[in-house]
Amino acid sequence: MTDPGTPAEAKARLRRELRATRTRRARAAREHAAVGFERHLAELLAGSPHLDVAAYLPMPTEPPLEPALAAAHRRGHRIWVPVCEPGRRLTWAHWTPDALVRTGGLGGLREPVGARHGAEVMRSVGVLLVPALAVAHDGGRLGFGGGYYDRFLAQLPRTAHPELRTAVCVFADELLPAGAVPTEPLDAPVGLALTEDGPVHLGARTGAGTR
Helix, strand or coil: CCCCCCHHHHHHHHHHHHHHHHHHCCHHHHHHHHHHHHHHHHHHHCCCCCCEEECCCCCCCCCCCHHHHHHHHHCCCCEEEEEEECCCEEEEEEECCCCCEEECCHHHCEEECCCCECHHHHHHEEEEEEECCEEECCCCEECCCCCHHHHHHHHHHHCCCCCCEEEEECCHHHEECCCCCCCCCCCCCCCEEEECCEEEECCCCCCCCCC
16 A cells, blocks of 8 residues: 555645546636636747747646637647657647547547657747646646656757747646645656746746746
């Protein structure tokens, strides 16, 4: 049995609490959040009109990013979203608002049908949006437990564009005090959060794109 005092058990408890909160979030609140994410992603991209966006297609309870991605696409940004591969590895597929999408990836992840690309796509990405259930002010990110993004972020400096900014995408009330997210050695810290209220700089300053 897992020691209830370990970081892994503490993470599991926190995930359950945060998932329940997301399930209870009202539709009106999500619609309001969608407007905020669209506005603030546009602001992040304003200085990089020539660069791509790497994000993800959100599940129903996650921050509603899809309108923001569609708006970025209309402004001329190429959009990449992840595909979960064996060995906890991410590849990337090009997404447009009319792309054919299948459901069936890890945890029901929505993935575009089409060609897969490796981490080399990050050479043209200006903003990378990373999913999470919460993030702390010290940069500790609570993911979903698969480890895909922790591995990807650890290798990101090898392929990242010099202007890349990596931002964890969470609701504003999922931005927690420093130390509130238990961490383990393989957890990759982040330096920026994107919420419906705007971007928030965090304590982490390690690796590419954490500024």
